[in-house]
Amino acid sequence: MNDTNSRAKTRGLWNDAWLPRYGAAIVVLASLWWTAYSCIQRLSSWLVYDALALPRDSHLGSALEFFLYDTVKILLLLIALIYVISWLRASLNAERVRDFLSGKKRGLGYALGAAFGAITPFCSCSSVPLFLGFTSAGIPIGITMSFLITSPIINEIAVVLLWGLLGWKFTVAYVAIGITAGMLGGLFMDALRAGRWLQPFVLESMKTPIRPLTATRQKLSVRQRHNFAWGEMTSIFRRVWKWVIVGVGIGAALHGLVPANWFAENLGAGQWWTVPVAVFVGIPLYSNVTGIVPVMEGLLTKGMPIGTTMAFCMSAVAASIPEVIMLRQVMTVRLQATFLGYLWGMFTLTGWLLNALQGVLF
Amino acid sequence: MIVKVFGPGCAKCKETEQIVREAAEASGVSVTVEKVSDLREMMAAGVLSTPAVSIDGSVVSAGRVPSKGEVVSWIATAACKQ
Numbered sequence: 177m178n179d180t181n182s183r184a185k186t187r188g189l190w191n192d193a194w195l196p197r198y199g200a201a202i203v204v205l206a207s208l209w210w211t212a213y214s215c216i217q218r219l220s221s222w223l224v225y226d227a228l229a230l231p232r233d234s235h236l237g238s239a240l241e242f243f244l245y246d247t248v249k250i251l252l253l254l255i256a257l258i259y260v261i262s263w264l265r266a267s268l269n270a271e272r273v274r275d276f277l278s279g280k281k282r283g284l285g286y287a288l289g290a291a292f293g294a295i296t297p298f299c300s301c302s303s304v305p306l307f308l309g310f311t312s313a314g315i316p317i318g319i320t321m322s323f324l325i326t327s328p329i330i331n332e333i334a335v336v337l338l339w340g341l342l343g344w345k346f347t348v349a350y351v352a353i354g355i356t357a358g359m360l361g362g363l364f365m366d367a368l369r370a371g372r373w374l375q376p377f378v379l380e381s382m383k384t385p386i387r388p389l390t391a392t393r394q395k396l397s398v399r400q401r402h403n404f405a406w407g408e409m410t411s412i413f414r415r416v417w418k419w420v421i422v423g424v425g426i427g428a429a430l431h432g433l434v435p436a437n438w439f440a441e442n443l444g445a446g447q448w449w450t451v452p453v454a455v456f457v458g459i460p461l462y463s464n465v466t467g468i469v470p471v472m473e474g475l476l477t478k479g480m481p482i483g484t485t486m487a488f489c490m491s492a493v494a495a496s497i498p499e500v501i502m503l504r505q506v507m508t509v510r511l512q513a514t515f516l517g518y519l520w521g522m523f524t525l526t527g528w529l530l531n532a533l534q535g536v537l538f
Numbered sequence: 539m540i541v542k543v544f545g546p547g548c549a550k551c552k553e554t555e556q557i558v559r560e561a562a563e564a565s566g567v568s569v570t571v572e573k574v575s576d577l578r579e580m581m582a583a584g585v586l587s588t589p590a591v592s593i594d595g596s597v598v599s600a601g602r603v604p605s606k607g608e609v610v611s612w613i614a615t616a617a618c619k620q
Contacts (some may be wrong), residue, residue, distance in 0.1 A: 241569065246609060270586040300586040302601065304546060307585035308577060411603070502546070504579060 195398060196384065207254075210516060213252050220244035239432025246341065246424045251417060253336045258310065261332045264410035266401045270297060270306055277323075278313045282366065285315075288430055289322030290358030294351070303327075305501050312381045317374070318366030325519070326358030329494050334465035334479050341473045345537065346482075349530070353490065357522050364518055366518035373511035416466050423470035428475030451527035454484050457493030465493050482534050487527030539567060544574045544583065544590040544599035547558055554589035554603050567617045 188220075200350075220241050224230055227440040230237035273292045280288060303324065308319040330351055365371075371382075468489045475485045500512060507515070545551025549597050554561055555573050562569040572579060587601030591609065593616045599608070 273584060304577060305544075305580050305588055306586050308581045309584070312581055377578065407602075 181196070192524050193487030198398065198402060207430045209238075209252065209256055213249070216245055216248050216252070221247065222491040223296035225309055229291045229340075232500060236431045239428045242431050243424055243428035246427065246473075247421055248339055250420050250424065250470075251413075252338060252339045254333065254416065255413060257333060257336045259405050259409045263401050265295060266404040267396050268297065270302070270309070272523065273323075274310055274313050277310070277319055278315050278320070282316060282318065285319040286322045286359040286362040287355075288318040289362060290326040291347055293358055294324040294355060296327070303499065304505055307503070307506055308378065308381070311374070314382070317371040318362035318364075318368060321365045321370075321515075322358040322362030324358075325361040326354050327493065328499075329354035329357070329465075331465065333412070334469065334493075337466065337469035341469060342476070346370060349537070350486065353486070353526050355527070357490075357494075357519075360522065370514060370516065373508045374507060374515070375506050378506050387432070423467040427470035427474035428480055432473075434478050436473075448528065451484050451487050451531065452520070452524045454488035455491040455527065458488045458523075459495050459516060459519060460497050461492040462496035462498055468492055469483070481531045483527035483530030486530055487523040490526070491519060491523045494523075510524070539613065539620070540594055541569055541613065542572045542574050542583070542592045544580050544585045544592070545588040546577075548588070551589040551601050554591065556605065557604065557606050557607050558591060560607045561613060563612050564606070565610050565613040565617075567613055569613060575597055 180496065199255060223236055223244060224241040225232055228240075230240065259447070273296055277285060277289060278293070307320060307324065308322070311317060334418065338350055368407065371379075374382075472485055472489050475488075494518060503515075541558055541562060543551065544556045545554065553594075555571070559571050561578050562571050574583075580588070580590075583595075583597065585592075585597060585600060589603060590600040591598050591604060591612070593612055604612075
């Protein structure tokens with residue numbers, strides 16, 4: 177009996193001591209992570225040129241080194257940053273965003289819609305229920321559109337990858353364009369009174385806005401935040417690691433096999449018309465951010481102008497044929513055409529602008 | 539008890555349905571599991587992000603795939619209330 181008592185006590189202590197143990201584990205893991213992160217460059221070049229003894233100036237050697245270095249770096253960055261970001265946004269969900277956005281003034285609403293689009297996690301198959309939930313709560317279509325446009329373009333994975341592969345300037349430009357595209361999109365849709373072109377049943381439901389129960393706001397403990405962040409990290413990582421490898425693989429192949437400036441010399445990449453064509457090709461393509469960023473790096477190093485690259489990649493991420501088919505349930509053809517036309521115009525203008533500024537900014 | 543799984547049919551939604559069915563079996567309570575892919579019904583239930591799970595009309599989880607243990611405990615709690 178004494179024995180069970182003391183065991184229960186130890187278990188109690190073990191649970192009480194969760195927070196300090198958690199803190200200690202974080203410190204240990206963070207330092208391990210940092211050590212690993214600072215060794216990647218040396219390790220991958222050692223592996224390629226010493227262990228495998230590939231010649232230092234060979235295409236294969238440099239492609240392989242690039243592949244190893246980039247894959248490991250991105251995977252390490254993803255693990256750490258997804259955990260941290262999920263920890264911070266554990267209490268944010270679609271319901272709270274909706275409650276927050278309903279009843280906001282339009283001007284501010286576009287900015288907030290786009291900003292929330294950037295920070296909320298969002299599975300593309302949720303786009304239709306989310307769209308309906310927002311409009312039926314009385315949120316104007318423009319604000320919903322701002323959210324919908326920015327959401328697929330910006331997420332934590334995109335930011336991590338861009339930062340790791342292309343540096344902070346490019347990351348800032350990408351995020352700024354993503355948010356601006358969302359805000360202007362919302363403004364544009366409201367200016368056209370695009371709400372008219374929703375499917376009739378959506379219009380019907382907007383006449384009697386449902387006042388949904390406001391989401392209950394619960395205070396989260398550190399442990400709950402940890403559980404959420406851990407779950408997010410493992411599930412995102414499981415889903416994404418293969419795309420990182422595929423994306424970096426394509427990037428590495430471009431890096432090692434395509435001669436420098438190949439795009440500039442062969443595709444007439446500096447011509448003005450290449451931007452709208454690149455966007456036109458990018459829109460129906462289905463790609464997620466994880467796969468496209470390493471490809472972007474490859475394109476850039478081979479002489480594709482920055483604006484063309486950015487415009488192409490953003491249009492590939494922002495819209496796709498499956499998404500268009502899904503949104504067809506709530507939008508009429510006219511609204512979809514306006515939506516896609518807007519994206520095409522917006523990304524083309526962005527591409528031209530960045531190409532013109534390339535010498536100044538990058 | 540009626541447990542509904544909301545989702546337009548993506549991979550995550552199918553995974554959730556599978557988990558909910560297994561949990562219903564494991565819970566030992568008599569549970570009817572329904573898969574809802576109709577948009578209007580989702581809207582009426584107030585579901586914003588999928589996959590979502592509701593038990594007897596109240597949404598217990600949205601926007602993520604719950605674990606089997608979680609679903610079992612939701613079903614047990616709902617059974618207690620009855």
